[in-house]
Amino acid sequence: MLEQEAIEIACDFARQNGLDIELYIKRPKKDEGIWNIYFQRKSEKYKPAPGDFFNIYIDDLTKEVQKIVHGE
Numbered sequence: 415m416l417e418q419e420a421i422e423i424a425c426d427f428a429r430q431n432g433l434d435i436e437l438y439i440k441r442p443k444k445d446e447g448i449w450n451i452y453f454q455r456k457s458e459k460y461k462p463a464p465g466d467f468f469n470i471y472i473d474d475l476t477k478e479v480q481k482i483v484h485g486e
Contacts (some may be wrong), residue, residue: 415449415474417442424451424470433468444462447474 420421421442425435431469448471455466467485 415472415477417444417449419477420444420449420472420474421451423472423477423479424449424453426472427482428453428468431482438467444474448472448480449474 416430421440424442431437433453435453438455441452441454443450443452451472452460453468453470456482471480471483473480
């Protein structure tokens with residue numbers, strides 16, 4: 415799977431879970447067959463607070479979301 419496809423899968427999953435992805439910068443990384451798409455809140459109007467991020471993990475072969483981890 416290409417990077418852009420992993421980002422699209424993660425964005426679709428985030429939207430389905432009620433998250434407004436336009437508020438986040440997306441940073442993809444692939445490690446050992448798992449894509450980790452890191453979403454960090456943009457700081458246009460205010461400095462991001464702790465917890466203003468989340469990660470979505472996607473299996474590279476099956477293209478299935480493994481989990482979402484919200485920041486604390």
